[in-house]
Amino acid sequence: METTTQIKAEGFANVLRAGVWKPRTRPGSFEGVGEPALAWMQEAHKETGLPVAVEVATPQHIELALKYGVNILWIGARTTVNPFNVQELADALKGVDVPVLVKNPVNPDLQLWIGALERLNQAGIKKLGAIHRGFSNAQETKYRNSPMWHIAVELKTMFPQLPIIGDPSHMAGKRQYLFELAQRALDLNYDGLIIESHRDPDKAWSDAAQQLTPKALGEMLEALSVRSKEYGTDYQSELEVVRAKIDNLDRELLENLAARMSLVERLAEYKRDNNVSAYQVDRFREILKTRAGWGKSMNLFPDLVDELFKLIHMESIRKQTEVMNQPKVSA
């Protein structure tokens, strides 16, 4: 209640969310208070006037949450991965008019995310939204969960009407990264942010390192820039000119790529006739090195150049293998 009243006083929040049942990676850590906490949510709702949201993972969770008047439900990343589980929730939600948000599955699988949204949609849930919380990674990285922004951007491109909420807390895992992730979500036109807060963050029973006090959260939100979705009309003609130039450059980019592929094919014919392998490691290493240098001098982001040439090389090998496996033409 202390946390929620402080959040309310800061004046930025539209919804209060709290985990009542918390799926934890390992047993023995705090797994939520369960049903008694739903009564606290009800009280928080009454006290602040803000709608409240909880995560549900079983039909029983749904029944209880609705019994206590929870306004918004969300399905967690560990549930979204399991179509059986999601279908059970969808069945339990038939005939219920409540907004449901679906977190991305823990693994970077856009189809699985879409599938969960579809199951709910088919069950008649019309107020649907997605929460982007990032994806598990095998190695230690800067962030707790890799954002892989392109996956959420693709979802938005496929379903422009679907609201997407960014969850910087679960991406970051550490409070010092919240700002950059929240700003990126806003720059990508996300429809909202879901950020964890605690009156005494270091004492939080779960995910302490990613919590902010309500005051720090208010200050952070104040510092974020919210951009408008559209260009103003005065910028319209300049926009068209610049976009036309970009169109031309992209076409040239593809023309160059096609020309490169035909040269590669020529080498493939030689390799086929002389029984030389498609992959030439020394040449490829040299390519990566020189292109990295060229890219650097052109101020291009190193990862872009590196990934681009790895991708081109993969296609080059595929193309060469195709050519090399055609029957040899006898002279």
Ligand SMILES: C=C(O[C@@H]1C=C(C(=O)O)C=C[C@H]1O)C(=O)O
């Ligand atoms: C084109 C060649 O074959 C492969 C493809 C390369 C490329 O696309 O640049 C480079 C090295 C080889 O692994 C080559 O041998 O030069």
